[in-house]
Amino acid sequence: MAPPPGPYSGTSTLALVARASAFSFGLVYGSIKLKVLKAKAKSRAKAEAKAHH
Template identity: 75%
Template sequence: MSPPPGLYSGTSTLALVARASVLTFGVVYGNLKLKYLKVKANSLKKAEAKAHH
């Protein structure tokens, strides 16, 4: 069962949709990870500030 010709050529609709989906997922995942890391860093700073007082 081999894939139909042209599927991985980069010009078929399916290949373009797959690439766009992966790109979108990557961007969303990256943004969420950045937000999480920022929140984590902020909570660590707050904890350190409380510990010093």
């Protein structure tokens, strides 16, 4: 299978860089989202504990 003609014929450096940066952005975004969700869960647990006492 020959690569299609045009700017993205083969594996261009730009495509590889774009893919790598998108992947790393996804990792960073995911970890930040997890931290926020964990923090929210913690504060909610604290509020519930206070309400029960």
